[in-house]
Amino acid sequence: MPPEPVYRSEIHRITTLAFLAAVGIALYVLESIIPLPLPFLKIGLANVSSLVSLVLFGKGGMFTVVVTRILAGSFLTGSLFTPSFLVGLSAGIASAGTMAAAHALGPRFFGVTGISLVGSVTHVLTQLAAVMTMFVRNESLLVLVPLLLTSALVGGLLVAWLSSRMILIMRKEPRSEA
Amino acid sequence: MTIADKVLLAFLVAATFSSYVLVERVTTQGSVVLVEVDGELRYKADLQSDASVIIQGASGKLTLQIREGRVSISEADCPNHICVRTSPKSRSGELIVCAPNKTMIQIVGQTDEKIRAVTG
Amino acid sequence: MRETKALPRERWKGRIDRWMPICFLACVLAACSPTTEPPVRLDTTAMDTFVSVTVFDGGEDRAEIEGLIRQAFREIGRVEEIATDYSDSSEVGMVNTSAGKETVSISTEIAGLIRESFSYSTMSDGAFDVTIGPMVKKWDFLAENPVVPSEREIHELLPLVNYKLVVLSGARIFLPLKGMRLDLGGIAKGYAVDNAIHLLRRKGLKEMIVDIGGNLGIYWEGTHLLDSTKATIYIRHPRRDDEFFGSFDVGTGGVSTSGDYQRFLVHEGVRYHHILDPKTGQPVRTMVSVTVVAPTATMADALSTTAFVLGREKGMRLIEELPEVDGIMIFEQGDSLGYSLSSGLQGKFVRSHPN
Numbered sequence: 001m002p003p004e005p006v007y008r009s010e011i012h013r014i015t016t017l018a019f020l021a022a023v024g025i026a027l028y029v030l031e032s033i034i035p036l037p038l039p040f041l042k043i044g045l046a047n048v049s050s051l052v053s054l055v056l057f058g059k060g061g062m063f064t065v066v067v068t069r070i071l072a073g074s075f076l077t078g079s080l081f082t083p084s085f086l087v088g089l090s091a092g093i094a095s096a097g098t099m100a101a102a103h104a105l106g107p108r109f110f111g112v113t114g115i116s117l118v119g120s121v122t123h124v125l126t127q128l129a130a131v132m133t134m135f136v137r138n139e140s141l142l143v144l145v146p147l148l149l150t151s152a153l154v155g156g157l158l159v160a161w162l163s164s165r166m167i168l169i170m171r172k173e174p175r176s177e178a
Numbered sequence: 179m180t181i182a183d184k185v186l187l188a189f190l191v192a193a194t195f196s197s198y199v200l201v202e203r204v205t206t207q208g209s210v211v212l213v214e215v216d217g218e219l220r221y222k223a224d225l226q227s228d229a230s231v232i233i234q235g236a237s238g239k240l241t242l243q244i245r246e247g248r249v250s251i252s253e254a255d256c257p258n259h260i261c262v263r264t265s266p267k268s269r270s271g272e273l274i275v276c277a278p279n280k281t282m283i284q285i286v287g288q289t290d291e292k293i294r295a296v297t298g
Numbered sequence: 299m300r301e302t303k304a305l306p307r308e309r310w311k312g313r314i315d316r317w318m319p320i321c322f323l324a325c326v327l328a329a330c331s332p333t334t335e336p337p338v339r340l341d342t343t344a345m346d347t348f349v350s351v352t353v354f355d356g357g358e359d360r361a362e363i364e365g366l367i368r369q370a371f372r373e374i375g376r377v378e379e380i381a382t383d384y385s386d387s388s389e390v391g392m393v394n395t396s397a398g399k400e401t402v403s404i405s406t407e408i409a410g411l412i413r414e415s416f417s418y419s420t421m422s423d424g425a426f427d428v429t430i431g432p433m434v435k436k437w438d439f440l441a442e443n444p445v446v447p448s449e450r451e452i453h454e455l456l457p458l459v460n461y462k463l464v465v466l467s468g469a470r471i472f473l474p475l476k477g478m479r480l481d482l483g484g485i486a487k488g489y490a491v492d493n494a495i496h497l498l499r500r501k502g503l504k505e506m507i508v509d510i511g512g513n514l515g516i517y518w519e520g521t522h523l524l525d526s527t528k529a530t531i532y533i534r535h536p537r538r539d540d541e542f543f544g545s546f547d548v549g550t551g552g553v554s555t556s557g558d559y560q561r562f563l564v565h566e567g568v569r570y571h572h573i574l575d576p577k578t579g580q581p582v583r584t585m586v587s588v589t590v591v592a593p594t595a596t597m598a599d600a601l602s603t604t605a606f607v608l609g610r611e612k613g614m615r616l617i618e619e620l621p622e623v624d625g626i627m628i629f630e631q632g633d634s635l636g637y638s639l640s641s642g643l644q645g646k647f648v649r650s651h652p653n
Contacts, residue, residue: 142201149193
């Protein structure tokens with residue numbers, strides 16, 4: 001089901017996507033500054049931009065925003081081409097994929113909350129799997145699962161709330177003639 | 179929220195809760211420090227004996243500190259130094275990871291499900 | 299979040315009724331996931347000591363594994379029969395009764411084992427010597443009332459203890475002096491352990507521990523000695539029966555310990571134990587316990603005795619010189635025990651503390 005067009009022209013579409021990507025980058029960089037017990041334990045605030053792009057622009061738009069956000073965000077935080085970049089990239093793509101799938105089930109199935117939760121849990125578990133296969137090969141890393149799931153839950157709900165507010169605002173944007 | 183949303187949320191809450199329970203069951207007071215680099219055991223020590231050791235990681239050196247029954251990393255050759263910022267660990271199952279160095283420091287309890295044999 | 303319209307209730311109700319129990323069940327199953335299958339373990343006695351074989355392979359028929367372990371027991375029994383010197387009809391027994399008389403034909407198996415023993419004799423300059431038989435017999439630790447032999451008795455037997463005198467050619471052996479005796483006690487148990495492991499491996503098993511009186515053979519496919527952390531080996535405390543001295547992790551390999559507490563007699567307040575110096579006929583006084591980790595149990599068994607006799611410096615030097623061999627040497631230090639580790643065990647040995 002095609003999403004409601006929230007742009008008036010192709011230029012508007014591109015700039016809106018760029019705006020969303022920028023939001024994602026900003027949130028990502030903001031998150032990186034917050035010190036946390038484990039290197040990859042992030043609340044996933046940047047997912048707000050992915051989720052909003054998904055709902056407003058469909059999965060094509062979302063993937064554009066996600067890849068842009070990850071590349072630019074990693075560049076800015078200095079983790080481009082580092083091992084943790086690969087972890088972030090695979091987690092980002094995996095969660096984007098599952099969110100797209102959840103979204104494709106139809107708006108009557110999963111709402112924003114559901115899609116966000118699907119995305120955050122996928123993100124967190126993919127991160128763990130990536131670290132476990134690429135770096136530290138030890139099953140005891142699994143003791144982190146409860147902690148990661150909790151952050152995914154909390155993060156997912158927070159992202160859902162923020163995203164739905166943002167979607168409402170963006171849809172209400174007054175349309176004026178170009 | 180759709181009903182599917184609520185179901186998913188409920189399921190995730192239950193899954194998170196049960197994962198805590200599972201991990202609790204496997205975790206006890208730690209007594210041995212294990213250091214693994216790239217999956218290989220490099221160093222093993224008593225959590226109760228104070229020590230300061232330099233470990234060779236995959237891309238640099240790390241200085242391991244064991245003091246007062248807690249282990250931490252005091253120095254490391256890695257870009258983000260997250261491992262150094264981590265608080266000292268003492269409970270079984272707790273971990274300190276330095277991903278760029280592929281190093282993992284783990285606390286293990288005496289009665290872990292390890293296979294054991296006696297010689298002597 | 300009101301961008302979705304709810305469907306008529308009837309359509310949703312069916313779905314919840316189907317979903318909830320499944321989700322709940324999934325959670326319950328996740329929480330009660332089965333742990334790994336318990337290993338199969340059988341015990342017996344052989345070679346005058348306790349024997350235990352534990353197989354960790356999962357997914358196999360338990361009865362079948364038990365059958366294979368019993369086959370391993372029979373193999374251990376077979377090694378005991380040919381290698382023991384307590385029976386005149388065993389191969390070694392026959393060699394001993396022909397000492398000073400005639401050459402004896404033995405199996406290539408025993409000849410090989412004797413040759414391997416000689417290699418340990420050569421590298422330790424005689425600290426390990428399977429011709430120590432007459433001394434061991436004189437001390438007779440397993441007798442009802444063991445007696446400390448006199449200096450003169452020991453002195454008389456010294457000329458008989460010398461591996462260089464043995465004439466071994468192919469599978470024919472001759473002990474030139476009457477009264478010479480071979481005693482494979484310092485290597486036979488390790489050899490039996492290795493044979494048991496080989497048998498179980500040939501039958502397709504991949505994860506096991508064989509224990510003959512503290513001589514251990516560990517086999518775990520894909521692992522190697524101290525590079526792996528498959529099994530934790532605890533060293534018995536030499537002076538406190540129910541405690542451990544320390545532990546370390548190993549993968550595939552052999553572990554053996556020689557200690558002054560394993561077989562001994564106390565006479566007039568002095569402890570006389572069963573690890574004799576072939577050059578003096580007396581128990582070695584400088585060491586308390588030596589544990590060796592080596593690629594095979596045979597090596598570990600022989601080397602633990604060898605290093606014990608060689609003492610702290612020479613023993614550790616030999617251990618360090620041999621590739622893939624490591625050890626812990628425990629000795630008396632004032633009122634307590636001190637220990638030294640070979641370089642391979644640095645950072646891998648954990649000293650145990652009483653709870």
